[in-house]
Amino acid sequence: MDLFLQQLIGGIASGSMFAILALGIVLIYRSTGTLNFAQGQMAMFSMFVAWSAMSTGMGFWPAVLLTLLSALAMGALVEWLIVRRVEGTSDLNSLIVAMGLFLIFDGLALYIWGPLPKSFGPFSFFSGGASCVGGVCIGRLNLGILVVSIVTTALLYLLFQCTRFGLALRATALNRLASRLVGIPVGRMLSTGWGLGTAVGAIAGILAAQSLGLDIRTMFFVVLFALAAAVLGGLDSPVGAVVGGLIIGVVKNLAGTYTPSSVGSIDLAVAFAVIVLVLMVRPNGIFGRPVRMRV
Amino acid sequence: MLTLKDIHVSYGQAPALHGVSLEVPEGHIVTLLGANGSGKSTTIHAVAGLLPIQAGSIDFEGREIAGLSTETIVRLGICATLEGRQLFGEMTVLENLRLGAYTQGEGKGFDEQLERVLTYFPALSERLELSSYLLSGGEQQMLAIGRALMARPRLLLMDEPSLGLAPLLAQEMFAGIMSLSKAEGISVLLAEQAADLAVGISGYGYVLEVGKVVLGDTARNLLDNEEVRSAYLGH
Numbered sequence: 001m002d003l004f005l006q007q008l009i010g011g012i013a014s015g016s017m018f019a020i021l022a023l024g025i026v027l028i029y030r031s032t033g034t035l036n037f038a039q040g041q042m043a044m045f046s047m048f049v050a051w052s053a054m055s056t057g058m059g060f061w062p063a064v065l066l067t068l069l070s071a072l073a074m075g076a077l078v079e080w081l082i083v084r085r086v087e088g089t090s091d092l093n094s095l096i097v098a099m100g101l102f103l104i105f106d107g108l109a110l111y112i113w114g115p116l117p118k119s120f121g122p123f124s125f126f127s128g129g130a131s132c133v134g135g136v137c138i139g140r141l142n143l144g145i146l147v148v149s150i151v152t153t154a155l156l157y158l159l160f161q162c163t164r165f166g167l168a169l170r171a172t173a174l175n176r177l178a179s180r181l182v183g184i185p186v187g188r189m190l191s192t193g194w195g196l197g198t199a200v201g202a203i204a205g206i207l208a209a210q211s212l213g214l215d216i217r218t219m220f221f222v223v224l225f226a227l228a229a230a231v232l233g234g235l236d237s238p239v240g241a242v243v244g245g246l247i248i249g250v251v252k253n254l255a256g257t258y259t260p261s262s263v264g265s266i267d268l269a270v271a272f273a274v275i276v277l278v279l280m281v282r283p284n285g286i287f288g289r290p291v292r293m294r295v
Numbered sequence: 296m297l298t299l300k301d302i303h304v305s306y307g308q309a310p311a312l313h314g315v316s317l318e319v320p321e322g323h324i325v326t327l328l329g330a331n332g333s334g335k336s337t338t339i340h341a342v343a344g345l346l347p348i349q350a351g352s353i354d355f356e357g358r359e360i361a362g363l364s365t366e367t368i369v370r371l372g373i374c375a376t377l378e379g380r381q382l383f384g385e386m387t388v389l390e391n392l393r394l395g396a397y398t399q400g401e402g403k404g405f406d407e408q409l410e411r412v413l414t415y416f417p418a419l420s421e422r423l424e425l426s427s428y429l430l431s432g433g434e435q436q437m438l439a440i441g442r443a444l445m446a447r448p449r450l451l452l453m454d455e456p457s458l459g460l461a462p463l464l465a466q467e468m469f470a471g472i473m474s475l476s477k478a479e480g481i482s483v484l485l486a487e488q489a490a491d492l493a494v495g496i497s498g499y500g501y502v503l504e505v506g507k508v509v510l511g512d513t514a515r516n517l518l519d520n521e522e523v524r525s526a527y528l529g530h
Contacts, residue, residue, distance in 0.1 A: 174384070181377065184397055289385070
């Protein structure tokens with residue numbers, strides 16, 4: 001039982017990291033309908049920005065703040081400069097744009113920071129002794145990831161549900177024509193959606209680096225799980241992204257624990273099998289919005 | 296209050312309006328008549344800043360508004376309700392009304408305006424927390440108008456407000472628009488297929504044919520005009 005609880009907590013922690021990155025993917029998808037494959041590489045780019053800031057002697061938290069602001073600007077700029085040009089043309093075009101972004105950020109990071117891994121964390125917030133209740137323990141790293149994920153999710157929830165600006169962001173995602181009619185500056189909202197999504201991705205990247213280290217490929221696997229989480233939860237649902245991330249984290253961890261080690265990385269296969277099963281029953285994802293029409 | 300001069304609009308290669316000129320005097324209701332595709336909706340969209348205008352000018356209270364963004368036009372005091380109502384379906388009635396006031400901020404003025412709007416549409420006040428797609432067609436139309444009113448417009452543009460409403464309901468709605476326009480001093484430009492009701496509450500009317508105004512007159516004269524009656528008013 002203790003082993004089960006232990007693995008459950010571990011799964012929730014790694015799942016919350018997928019969830020945060022998936023949240024970023026959902027924010028961007030709701031903004032311009034782009035399934036942003038480049039989310040992982042944009043997060044990786046932000047991680048390098050944080051690394052550069054810290055290597056000039058900046059402290060951890062100021063570097064994080066600077067990184068988030070630069071990610072916000074970077075995402076907004078990408079929407080304004082690139083995504084807006086192909087919007088509303090075809091899904092294929094937005095797919096190609098996402099691939100292009102992947103290559104741009106991948107290449108740019110390689111050009112600026114080179115191919116060698118950097119030492120980046122774990123920082124003091126994420127290291128230290130484990131906390132135990134009964135026989136179940138949670139390591140400092142997992143605890144830190146959980147705390148950051150919960151705070152990030154809560155702040156986003158407050159922004160979207162309790163502020164006028166958040167209301168306008170949601171309105172833009174639901175109905176652009178109606179948003180224009182009530183005088184919302186739609187273009188600015190779309191840029192903001194991309195900016196927020198990119199900043200949230202940067203947070204996920206910094207969390208991932210604490211256990212995975214920092215190099216150009218750090219986010220490859222993480223973004224796969226995050227994309228899967230977003231699809232599982234429903235691409236247009238932030239709640240779905242969080243739930244999807246947690247499900248994938250937990251299933252992956254438990255599958256890894258309770259299958260013999262001789263079968264290797266069966267945990268991935270089990271996690272994706274669960275996704276396929278769920279999507280067979282709910283093609284729009286768990287919280288996805290079925291297309292609803294009323295004349 | 297609103298003067299269109301020689302407005303040209305085209306969708307891609309196809310011209311939709313070629314040289315529409317008309318006028319909405321302060322405090323009046325003006326109806327656009329015309330068959331499907333005559334350019335009524337296009338005219339409404341053009342004034343609301345939802346379509347690029349190729350040529351011509353739109354003067355609103357002495358200011359040129361052709362080419363301005365919808366956001367700016369809303370801030371200047373022109374709000375539109377469109378065909379299909381364009382509500383935020385998944386949001387509650389109250390959230391829709393809050394968004395209507397987006398350009399106004401949400402200070403003390405918001406509560407006052409909300410109360411005022413709800414006195415015109417009391418049915419909405421019992422459904423504030425309901426998702427708007429659950430409303431009946433008539434209630435949705437009320438919400439669309441109510442949402443536009445939240446921005447305190449001085450000119451209201453309405454595209455086919457009676458579409459999809461039962462005749463009795465449509466009649467009620469036009470009566471509502473008339474009393475609202477009088478009480479609040481709001482001018483109205485509306486495009487309508489169910490034209491007899493609309494002309495009935497209007498001061499002036501314009502007849503559009505393939506993107507051009509072919510006739511403009513007082514509502515009384517239009518109602519007396521045999522040709523207009525048989526072509527557009529259904530008697």
